[in-house]
Amino acid sequence: MSPSSITPSRWCPTPEQVMILEEIYRNGLKTPNATQIQHITSHLSFYGKIEGKNVFYWFQNHKARDRQKLRRKLYKQLQQHHFFMKRQRFDDHQHDHHHFFQYFLPHHVPQLLPQLPSPSSLQREVGEEEAATEVEGGGGRRWMGGDEGTTVEEEDGETTCGNGTLRTLELFPVRASWVKEEEGTSGNGGWGN
């Protein structure tokens, strides 16, 4: 076998190249111009065979997929905008729980919209993708109930717990419906949600 003469039909970026490209992209360059592409190409060529068009296409695709992903995300959060949080009483514990909630809960929100307000462009784009994306576990559930339910008041808190075995699959399916099926998929292998 000739290991070095297969002449791949398309560019096969090395990890270093991908990393550098990601870094560049993350630092703000979304659409490089010719000069920039040229420079990037010449620098990346050190890590492997590469041409300008590879860089060009990479940025095109990356930007597009980025936007697509983001749009999907936004759509989903619109769709399940109904979780609602009443402020928990943290007085039970002495530390007032902090700014945790600021992250993801109390956006406004009645139990609205079984359907989305649907800005047309958004809906169209997301509609295509929606089938492949992870499905929701439940409909509009609240985030966390009040002072009951989420916190188990076990003062002893002994950790041995006697359960050495993972009965995960019974109590809590690891491959739940809301887990994406795209696990060890071929392709880039990560980096995406």
Added chain:
Amino acid sequence: MSPSSITPSRWCPTPEQVMILEEIYRNGLKTPNATQIQHITSHLSFYGKIEGKNVFYWFQNHKARDRQKLRRKLYKQLQQHHFFMKRQRFDDHQHDHHHFFQYFLPHHVPQLLPQLPSPSSLQREVGEEEAATEVEGGGGRRWMGGDEGTTVEEEDGETTCGNGTLRTLELFPVRASWVKEEEGTSGNGGWGN
């Protein structure tokens, strides 16, 4: 007061909880939404005290540190490589690059490039741990150590790279001005920015 148990200042996950969380994560769920967090929490509460925010934080941290670890690994790989660049002869390929040039040729832009690898965080990180990166040796920040051990595994062994071609620093300024602004191009009309 609780004589038998001191109020733990933070969540102390049981091994079962950790295992389940890792299992879920490995199966593809990287950023659970509120509903998912709720479900996970209620299921994990069987193994010990836990609240939603613990699950939330766990996923945040786990994802972040996963990324961090991966990046560090890649960065080390990068470091091992020489930072010399072989120059790609752009003109050689230019003629057989089909119509893709038309996409990005019309632009005329400065010869700036975005910040390349060595994201400051990464650099600091690795710098702490490895201490192999001597930065700021002479004013400029180098982004890869000066290892010259050639480990390139590419079949293309032709090194046009020459000895004087190392213009990495000039080509990759640390902070570019155009990183935030790109699409408003027509209105800008040049490099005013």
Added chain:
DNA sequence: GCAAATTAATGATTTATTCAAG
């Protein structure tokens, strides 16, 4: 062996980016 001291892991907060909508 065993604690005090030191270091590594990791839970919890804060700050900076990011995209898009208004």
Added chain:
DNA sequence: CTTGAATAAATCATTAATTTGC
């Protein structure tokens, strides 16, 4: 140009491992 919403990066803080001297 500003703001809202979400998150990732960076950082702080505390617990667990471990080292060390006795």
